[in-house]
Amino acid sequence: MIVCFDIGGSAIKGAVAYSAERIEPMERRVTPLDDFDAFVEALRAVIAEAGGKPDCIAISITGVVDPETQAIKCANIPCIDGRKLAAELTERLNLPVLIANDADCFALAEAGAGAGRGYRIVLGAIIGTGVGGGLVVDGRLINAEGGFAGEWGHGPAVATMAGTPPVAIPLFDCGCGQRGCVDTIGGARGMERLHQTLHGKALPSLEITRLWQEGDAEAARTIDVLVDLVSSPLALTINITGATIVPVGGGLSNVTPLISAIDKAVRSRILRKFDRPLVVPGECHVEPGLIGAAILGLGGERT
Missing domain, CATH: 3.30.420.40 (ATPase, nucleotide binding domain)
Incomplete structure (x- = not known):
């Protein structure tokens, strides 16, 4: 079991994923834009709501991760812009964290469960x-x-x-x-x-x-x-x-x-x-970000 997220500038969508076909969405939360501690706590609340300890956290997010520095460029969410987000969240949440751009997660969703x-x-x-x-x-x-x-x-x-x-x-x-x-x-x-x-x-x-x-x-x-x-x-x-x-x-x-x-x-x-x-x-009309994040987490490398 993993917890996956689709995070944009307005909302944090969370879900529990057991497979690409079994994804159970949870209540949406407003994205904290200027307070990183509040951002982390919003994720922590979703993880707690999921119950049990997930194998990892997988996140689809607006913004792009620099492959050399692992810092994220994300103008829509200022509190995470420039941070090595995966490493910081891994430390704060005490769980492995995987992150991909939302367009990449769309591609993953379509490749694994859609027209691809x-x-x-x-x-x-x-x-x-x-x-x-x-x-x-x-x-x-x-x-x-x-x-x-x-x-x-x-x-x-x-x-x-x-x-x-x-x-x-x-x-x-x-x-x-x-x-x-x-x-x-x-x-x-x-x-x-x-x-x-x-x-x-x-x-x-x-x-x-x-x-x-x-x-x-x-x-x-x-x-x-x-x-x-x-x-x-x-x-x-x-x-x-x-x-x-x-x-x-x-x-x-x-x-x-x-x-x-x-x-x-x-x-x-x-x-x-x-x-x-x-x-x-595309065929993944409902929550492709969550589907892609789920596939990322269920099939991605664990750190």
């Missing part, structure tokens, strides 16, 4: 508010020690001309400090930014996708440009990793026609040809 079951190389792609991803090979997370592998949303990879016919696209500043990242145009906020740029209209992403599916010409132009911009970086990532399935999570994964359009474009741009869908909606 039965595939050797699974690239989990997040297309939500922004763009992210994780990579699992032979059931093991590439970023087991931390790092950015599978993170196709960042790096100056966006074309300056896109769509049919082509239109000029500015390189937008990204929160990571670079310009022209897929994250700036590929997720919900990026879709809204593109629509504003192309048509001078501020609309939420759900409205844009609704209008697109109803045949609106302006929304169709926005989606055409977005698919063109997103598909080449994703195709390159697939070529480099050799992924044979790409489950997609995040809010825009629920817009099935959009994922189908991206899949069609990606499959036309990769070296290996598939006569089946490659980029597909």
Whole structure:
């Protein structure tokens, strides 16, 4: 038995996991943002509620662990930013602690219990508010020690001309400090930014996708440009990793026609040809972070 967590900037979700198929969620708690002692005590309370002594603690969390220093970079939760979080929690909780980025845990969940079951190389792609991803090979997370592998949303990879016919696209500043990242145009906020740029209209992403599916010409132009911009970086990532399935999570994964359009474009741009869908909606719709953390803890290395 392990206790797993999915921790974001607003809530701590905890669960007891006996297997990837048997995960029993517990009451959510508010994430303490500025008080590390309170953060630790919130985790301790969940562990106590679980009853018994778990074999380990496994955490899916916003932020990235540096593979060399083991320090976490987490702007959403200031009290843990810069800490060697796994080591500090191991000492404070007196239990082994494993930590992975939330996109990595999504990839683990899909590889072990979702659309990636039965595939050797699974690239989990997040297309939500922004763009992210994780990579699992032979059931093991590439970023087991931390790092950015599978993170196709960042790096100056966006074309300056896109769509049919082509239109000029500015390189937008990204929160990571670079310009022209897929994250700036590929997720919900990026879709809204593109629509504003192309048509001078501020609309939420759900409205844009609704209008697109109803045949609106302006929304169709926005989606055409977005698919063109997103598909080449994703195709390159697939070529480099050799992924044979790409489950997609995040809010825009629920817009099935959009994922189908991206899949069609990606499959036309990769070296290996598939006569089946490659980029597909994820299947772990309920708590993929907890599922991924459970798989991490149940199958990960013990320290």
